[in-house]
Amino acid sequence: MLTISIPSHLLRHRRATEICQCIFIFFWSADEPLDLSKLPAFLVEVLATVLLLLNIFHEIMGRGYIVQDDVEGYLSKLCEQKADPVTGLLIGQSSTQRDFVVMAIRTPQKEESAAAARNSVDKEWVTEHARQVSRMLPGGLSVVGVFIITDADAKDALTTLRQLLFAVENLISSEHLWDPADDDVTDCVTLHINPKTRKTVCRTFDIKDPKSVAKPADWKYQSGLCSSWATVSCSLNVDMLLPLPNNRTSTGNMEECLKEGLKAWAHQIESGLCLIDGKRLPEDSELTVGQRRNVRQTYTAQLLITTENKRLTDVIEQCGGSVSVTGAIHSRAYLHSNKPKARLAEKLLKRDVVSTVATRVQMMLEELLASDQESKGSCRDKQQKELFCLPHRIFCPLKVSGPLCVCDYQFSDEGLSEVTERLKEMLDIDAAEEDLDTRQEMTFEITGCDITPEPTQEKVEAPEHKKNYIGVAMATAVALLATAASMLYLNDI
Amino acid sequence: MVVVDSETATVLRVKGLLEFRCQLDSTDEQLVRNVISRTFETLRSQVKSESCVLAVSDSPVIIWPNKDAYATPEEITPSTLCEDMHQWIQADEQESSGKKSSKKKSKKSSVASVINLRLMTEVTKPGPLSAPILTKTVLKSHFVSVTLPLDCVVCTGRSDTIKEYVFYTKHLLIEALTHQLCEMEKVTLQNMKGMTLLVPEPVHFLLPEPKGLVTVVYPVGVPDSQLVAQRKELHQQFELPDDRPYFRRANAYHFPNEPYKDGYLRNPHLALTHPTLDNGKVYLVQGIYSYHHYMQDRVDDNGWGCAYRSLQTICSWFQQQGYVELPVPTHKEIQQALVDVGDKQASFVGSRQWIGSIEVQAVLSHLLGLTSKILFVSQGAELASKGRELANHFLTEGTPVMIGGGVLAHTILGVAWSETTGQIRYLILDPHYTGAEDLQVITDKGWCGWKGPDFWDQTAYYNLCLPQRPKVI
Numbered sequence: 011m012l013t014i015s016i017p018s019h020l021l022r023h024r025r026a027t028e029i030c031q032c033i034f035i036f037f038w039s040a041d042e043p044l045d046l047s048k049l050p051a052f053l054v055e056v057l058a059t060v061l062l063l064l065n066i067f068h069e070i071m072g073r074g075y076i077v078q079d080d081v082e083g084y085l086s087k088l089c090e091q092k093a094d095p096v097t098g099l100l101i102g103q104s105s106t107q108r109d110f111v112v113m114a115i116r117t118p119q120k121e122e123s124a125a126a127a128r129n130s131v132d133k134e135w136v137t138e139h140a141r142q143v144s145r146m147l148p149g150g151l152s153v154v155g156v157f158i159i160t161d162a163d164a165k166d167a168l169t170t171l172r173q174l175l176f177a178v179e180n181l182i183s184s185e186h187l188w189d190p191a192d193d194d195v196t197d198c199v200t201l202h203i204n205p206k207t208r209k210t211v212c213r214t215f216d217i218k219d220p221k222s223v224a225k226p227a228d229w230k231y232q233s234g235l236c237s238s239w240a241t242v243s244c245s246l247n248v249d250m251l252l253p254l255p256n257n258r259t260s261t262g263n264m265e266e267c268l269k270e271g272l273k274a275w276a277h278q279i280e281s282g283l284c285l286i287d288g289k290r291l292p293e294d295s296e297l298t299v300g301q302r303r304n305v306r307q308t309y310t311a312q313l314l315i316t317t318e319n320k321r322l323t324d325v326i327e328q329c330g331g332s333v334s335v336t337g338a339i340h341s342r343a344y345l346h347s348n349k350p351k352a353r354l355a356e357k358l359l360k361r362d363v364v365s366t367v368a369t370r371v372q373m374m375l376e377e378l379l380a381s382d383q384e385s386k387g388s389c390r391d392k393q394q395k396e397l398f399c400l401p402h403r404i405f406c407p408l409k410v411s412g413p414l415c416v417c418d419y420q421f422s423d424e425g426l427s428e429v430t431e432r433l434k435e436m437l438d439i440d441a442a443e444e445d446l447d448t449r450q451e452m453t454f455e456i457t458g459c460d461i462t463p464e465p466t467q468e469k470v471e472a473p474e475h476k477k478n479y480i481g482v483a484m485a486t487a488v489a490l491l492a493t494a495a496s497m498l499y500l501n502d503i
Numbered sequence: 504m505v506v507v508d509s510e511t512a513t514v515l516r517v518k519g520l521l522e523f524r525c526q527l528d529s530t531d532e533q534l535v536r537n538v539i540s541r542t543f544e545t546l547r548s549q550v551k552s553e554s555c556v557l558a559v560s561d562s563p564v565i566i567w568p569n570k571d572a573y574a575t576p577e578e579i580t581p582s583t584l585c586e587d588m589h590q591w592i593q594a595d596e597q598e599s600s601g602k603k604s605s606k607k608k609s610k611k612s613s614v615a616s617v618i619n620l621r622l623m624t625e626v627t628k629p630g631p632l633s634a635p636i637l638t639k640t641v642l643k644s645h646f647v648s649v650t651l652p653l654d655c656v657v658c659t660g661r662s663d664t665i666k667e668y669v670f671y672t673k674h675l676l677i678e679a680l681t682h683q684l685c686e687m688e689k690v691t692l693q694n695m696k697g698m699t700l701l702v703p704e705p706v707h708f709l710l711p712e713p714k715g716l717v718t719v720v721y722p723v724g725v726p727d728s729q730l731v732a733q734r735k736e737l738h739q740q741f742e743l744p745d746d747r748p749y750f751r752r753a754n755a756y757h758f759p760n761e762p763y764k765d766g767y768l769r770n771p772h773l774a775l776t777h778p779t780l781d782n783g784k785v786y787l788v789q790g791i792y793s794y795h796h797y798m799q800d801r802v803d804d805n806g807w808g809c810a811y812r813s814l815q816t817i818c819s820w821f822q823q824q825g826y827v828e829l830p831v832p833t834h835k836e837i838q839q840a841l842v843d844v845g846d847k848q849a850s851f852v853g854s855r856q857w858i859g860s861i862e863v864q865a866v867l868s869h870l871l872g873l874t875s876k877i878l879f880v881s882q883g884a885e886l887a888s889k890g891r892e893l894a895n896h897f898l899t900e901g902t903p904v905m906i907g908g909g910v911l912a913h914t915i916l917g918v919a920w921s922e923t924t925g926q927i928r929y930l931i932l933d934p935h936y937t938g939a940e941d942l943q944v945i946t947d948k949g950w951c952g953w954k955g956p957d958f959w960d961q962t963a964y965y966n967l968c969l970p971q972r973p974k975v976i
Contacts, residue, residue, distance in 0.1 A: 244627040245628060248635055254641070283558065289574060311627065315626055316520065317519075317521065317522050319650065320520065320650050321650045322650070322723050325649040325700050326527075328644075330642075331644065332646060333639045335636070335637050336635060337636050338628075338634070338635070339632075370635065403634075450632075451634045452632070
């Protein structure tokens with residue numbers, strides 16, 4: 011029995027999906043393999059040819075990025091500035107189904123740089139900015155690419171962009187406490203805009219492959235992109251107790267211990283069971299099944315973990331002390347509106363859980379290292395015991411309509427003005443203190459987490475296959491070839 | 504210990520690992536015990552809290568026992584019968600012991616089905632929230648980091664609905680879990696010496712009716728020989744005879760859905776239907792043995808090793824009843840034992856020479872410290888008159904019997920004997936089988952089966968080796 015499964019990247023092309031659906035409505039369903047033995051032989055040949063054409067087509071066309079139209083205005087304004095080159099980051103979400111860009115952020119000016127230096131790209135500065143920005147993005151949003159506005163030669167610009175992209179992505183992924191998943195998208199985008207002609211060149215690179223070459227990509231603006239994105243969130247308890255080694259107990263040592271402990275905890279979270287709105291959804295099911303599109307959706311997640319590693323021997327060891335992290339965090343992840351899968355929601359939320367805790371611990375350690383004796387928010391109980399309040403998370407909505415927010419971490423001795431300053435400097439966002447959402451943490455109100463464990467009575471509607479006749483299928487097969495050919499030549503998808 | 508009546512239908516078994524971590528500020532014994540107790544108390548309140556979750560293995564059902572909540576697929580509602588719920592639990596591959604029908608008929612079958620649950624912790628919860636605090640304590644001290652292997656069993660009756668199941672889990676399993684944590688605390692504190700700590704480990708034992716399944720917490724790493732006092736207490740508590748072991752680690756109950764790791768068949772005779780004789784009774788081997796036969800363990804002993812295999816079966820019985828810790832000896836080890844006692848020349852080791860009942864008795868004595876009785880029959884036809892003796896043996900000792908004579912050796916696992924008519928049948932385990940561990944083949948083809956008196960060579964003489972149980976606990 012012959013079966014094929016249609017590669018998911020081909021399904022991203024809307025027209026291709028519709029055409030396939032026309033022909034194979036008898037037997038085809040989006041996630042099942044197609045049983046070729048039920049079709050007459052010549053139709054199989056037609057199918058093979060079609061797929062070959064589509065594949066070639068896809069190779070030529072590459073990825074398509076759908077961009078929030080505010081970004082166009084932002085980039086335009088940057089073009090009008092005197093500075094050249096202007097670099098920056100592109101923020102969005104890449105999935106196997108779609109690529110979205112929701113925000114562009116220019117690299118902040120380095121104050122001490124000399125005038126001459128302003129005309130060149132400081133790779134370390136760009137990557138450091140990217141690292142900071144990455145900490146301020148909730149789950150689902152990440153640095154998906156870099157842009158440059160310069161009237162330099164396109165080839166030079168692309169080379170610079172390539173260097174920046176790899177440096178940025180490598181730094182960000184090196185800080186991750188999780189292992190990359192098989193279904194992670196490793197393509198990232200570079201955008202080169204000529205400020206005078208406003209010509210835009212968009213390319214993608216596969217950052218998993220150091221020898222990757224530029225592939226063409228589509229860059230399309232759209233309004234109201236994020237209005238119906240889904241939000242999955244939860245509040246999660248952290249309770250870690252780790253021994254400090256017996257020799258020195260400097261901050262450096264504490265960092266080692268915490269990193270190890272966080273890695274083990276991250277592994278627990280990653281392998282934990284995830285319930286969304288009280289239900290355990292099958293992996294390949296869609297998150298938004300049964301919901302109307304274009305309606306804002308919020309989901310509450312629950313995470314159940316177990317201990318995996320048995321420890322039955324050497325259970326008491328000497329130590330130089332201990333370090334514990336206890337408390338709760340608010341975690342959230344955003345999902346694009348194009349039929350996101352439950353598996354993606356789970357992955358993005360878990361990653362946000364891990365990174366928000368790791369980020370705060372890292373920030374606290376950086377503070378301790380910087381300020382030697384007296385640290386922010388510490389209170390000395392006895393000679394040996396110190397308590398540090400980790401910064402808590404504040405959300406700031408993006409001006410685009412929709413649920414998207416960025417976040418920042420506020421130490422207990424900081425005011426909201428410092429938060430808004432950072433949002434301006436790092437993310438180029440003008441936010442007022444009233445806009446900030448400080449209620450998710452450090453509050454005793456019930457926050458936006460409604461856990462409803464009772465099974466709901468919603469019925470799941472199974473997609474229905476329309477039955478049709480082979481005659482019609484044959485006719486549309488011919489139509490397909492014609493359309494495929496036209497797709498190639500007219501470049502219209 | 505949780506005592507569970509094994510006659511009822513379903514056993515719920517919860518397994519899970521709980522992390523036990525604490526810092527010991529000082530080495531003062533009392534303070535250390537206080538810290539340990541406090542940490543156990545924290546774990547107990549965790550089990551009783553709303554973040555304790557039980558997930559039914561191999562099914563999509565999740566239960567929060569401490570609040571009225573569960574997550575199930577939409578088809579299951581609170582009034583679904585638990586029997587219907589069983590279809591959601593994937594049927595495990597049954598390990599090859601026993602056709603299901605005969606297991607249900609036999610009264611000795613203890614549990615019809617076991618539902619496994621995993622203990623999990625929910626880390627998410629609704630507010631109120633307080634942002635995390637990092638506490639750093641600098642002090643030369645000790646750190647305790649253990650994972651406690653929790654393992655509780657609870658019996659429930661049949662035909663309960665999901666709602667009743669939830670009730671049971673709410674009360675019985677949570678009680679069982681907290682009780683087990685108390686037991687673990689006791690065992691841990693009992694076995695603390697200075698700065699060493701032994702991990703407590705629960706073991707289940709199936710006691711004779713009506714006591715059923717019992718769970719005992721033992722310290723990991725302490726051999727049975729050092730736990731005699733505990734076992735004496737247990738025997739007293741459960742009013743068990745003090746001449747045979749019930750609580751050695753080897754006596755641990757083997758749950759029906761757990762496969763045996765070594766691959767040998769256990770008790771293939773349970774798959775048979777026993778003969779009914781006029782006024783006759785069936786007397787069988789007691790306990791568990793593994794079936795040893797030709798060609799196993801990559802030893803080609805076809806044609807010469809039958810007595811060795813019968814001996815191995817007997818050794819496996821003593822090992823699994825907890826009398827010995829020695830693993831089943833290989834052919835070479837058996838031969839070496841005979842050389843060591845002076846019964847054979849050194850050249851015997853590695854040869855393909857046969858052994859008989861006398862050698863079997865010698866090896867059981869030398870390697871395992873066991874005594875055995877020898878029964879002699881001058882003619883195979885006389886064996887039929889030994890019904891009473893064999894019946895008595897299986898009643899009192901219950902050990903497998905090795906019989907050698909003519910050119911063959913076999914294992915007798917039981918007799919069906921009528922006192923009035925003198926009719927007799929023998930339950931034979933044949934070591935001459937050369938095939939794979941296929942219960943179907945072994946029972947169908949009679950490699951383990953009931954034989955009549957004509958099974959024996961009527962003119963040859965036979966020696967029987969009847970191993971005796973040591974009177975120990």
